[in-house]
Amino acid sequence: GGATYQSTLYQVEVFDGAGWIPAYVYEFSRKSFTHWHTNTNPTVNFLTFGTTGPADVRVTKIGAAISSIDVSPHSKNISIQLSGGQALLTLNQNNKVWITLNGDDANPLFIFADPPKPPVPAGATYVAPGYYLVNTSDYHYKPANNEVIYLDGGAWVWGNVDLRGTTNVRIMGPGVLSGAIWPSEQVNLLPFDQQLDFVMVRGDWYPGNAASVQGITILASPVYNFFSGATNVSDVKLLSPWFYSTDGFQGVSHVDQSFAFVGDNVFSP
DSSP states (O other): OTTTTBOSSEEEEEEOSSSEEEEOOEEEEOOOOSSSSTTSOOEEEEEEEEOSSOEEEEEEETTSOOOOEEEEOGGGOOEEEEETTEEEEEEOTTOEEEEEETTOTTSOEEEEEESOOOOOOTTOEEEOSEEEEOSSTTSEEOOOTTOEEEEOTTEEEESEEEOTTOOSOEEESSOEEEOTTSOHHHHTTSOHHHHGGGOSEEOOSSSOOOEEEESOEEEOOSSOSEESOEEEEESOEEEEOSSTTOOSEESOSEEESOEEEESSOSEEO
């Protein structure tokens, strides 16, 4: 509520076949220590929506007309039109695009066109739209074996998930898991084995935990995003470009239809 983390830079609407539906665009900023606009506070602006096929998306830059647009990956040949100071894109299911408007590389817009969100499985630990701290004293969530954690659209959760000692956990849904509660500058001062406690999805390096992670966005990881634990990752978005050692997928055996903008390696097999 209260437009929390809502972008002050961009508005996005999605055409549902009958009319334009306003989407909630998130914005997050912090000081950058990497080569991406070092010592400034660049932003990521992002949203996820579900679609069964091609979808028209209309982008507006708040307070200014759009005069130029670059949409990556260029290999996808995304259809783009500029009209009346707005941009119109046609995205296919599984397109995950990085948009630079008017040459403003410090404030990109990320739009993720996923498949429609899956139904909530019976017995799942369900997180509704809203803003939450992981409900433990240290904000490290320890699931039970076979637990399903469902972050619904509009759910924004601060904390991480510790899979060590568990098996067959599922994390799913279009919500956001944020590590911003732990500044990277502070975590980086800890011994390495203690830094690993702040990995966003942490598991046992060997033999692993057979977890699956689907659909979520992981934002502002203080260190690695994944450290083993997951066997299968799909439609996951990683946005942690401000600090080094925010590696993407460490020791994850299968990654599909996912996106990473991080301050170190995307993959470390």
